[in-house]
Amino acid sequence: MADVSLEWNDDFQPDSNGDLLLVDGDDEVRQRLERRLFTAEKGYVWHPSYGAGLPQKIGSVYSVEEIKSIVASQLALEASVAPSPPAQLTVSQADGGIVTISILYWDAKTGTSVSFEITS
Numbered sequence: 388m389a390d391v392s393l394e395w396n397d398d399f400q401p402d403s404n405g406d407l408l409l410v411d412g413d414d415e416v417r418q419r420l421e422r423r424l425f426t427a428e429k430g431y432v433w434h435p436s437y438g439a440g441l442p443q444k445i446g447s448v449y450s451v452e453e454i455k456s457i458v459a460s461q462l463a464l465e466a467s468v469a470p471s472p473p474a475q476l477t478v479s480q481a482d483g484g485i486v487t488i489s490i491l492y493w494d495a496k497t498g499t500s501v502s503f504e505i506t507s
Contacts (some may be wrong), residue, residue, distance in 0.1 A: 388470045389409040389410065389411040389415070390409065390410060390411065390415050390418075391408070391409060392407070392408040392409060392410035392414070392415075392418065393409050393418060393422075394418065395418070395422065395425055401506070413494070413501045416467040416468070416494065416501065417501070417503050418466070419465060419467070420461075420462065420465060420490070420503075421436060421505070423437065423438060423439065423461050423464070423465065424438075424439045424441050424458065424461055424505065425438075425439075425440075425441055425442055426438030426439070426440065427440045427442075427443055428440040428443070430502075436464075436502045438461075439457050439458065439460075439461045441457070441505075441507070442507070444457075445507055451478045451479075451480075454486070454488065455476045455478055458476055458478075458488060458490065459473075459474060461472055461473045461491060462490070466495060466497050467494060467496070468492045468493070468494075468495060468496060469492070469493040469498065470495075471493075471496040472493060473488075474490060474491060474492035474493075475491040475492075476488065476489070476491075477489040485506060485507070486506070486507050487504055487505070487506045488504065488505045488506075489502065489503075489504050490502060490503055490504070490505070
């Protein structure tokens with residue numbers, strides 16, 4: 388089922404008819420995963436377990452394994468991410484402190500692999 392498209396740190400976009408742009412499939416799942424990873428911990432009063440709060444962790448000292456653990460625990464909560472095979476996460480840090488998180492997971496409905504990166 389399609390949902391309204393909303394990229395993180397962006398605004399709603401109109402489609403060619405002037406309606407709100409919709410998204411489905413892999414892009415919808417990516418948007419949901421980004422929202423989950425970027426939403427502050429306990430940021431939703433009615434859903435205190437929702438959100439990893441990655442932006443609030445910038446400047447803190449976290450090991451690669453701690454970051455992987457945070458991301459993996461949040462991915463496990465998304466119904467669209469297949470539990471098996473487990474998601475593959477790569478965390479790397481470049482000079483200057485730029486952290487890149489590469490995520491490869493399998494879609495729970497189609498079984499196809501999907502990947503995307505987050506850089507901060």
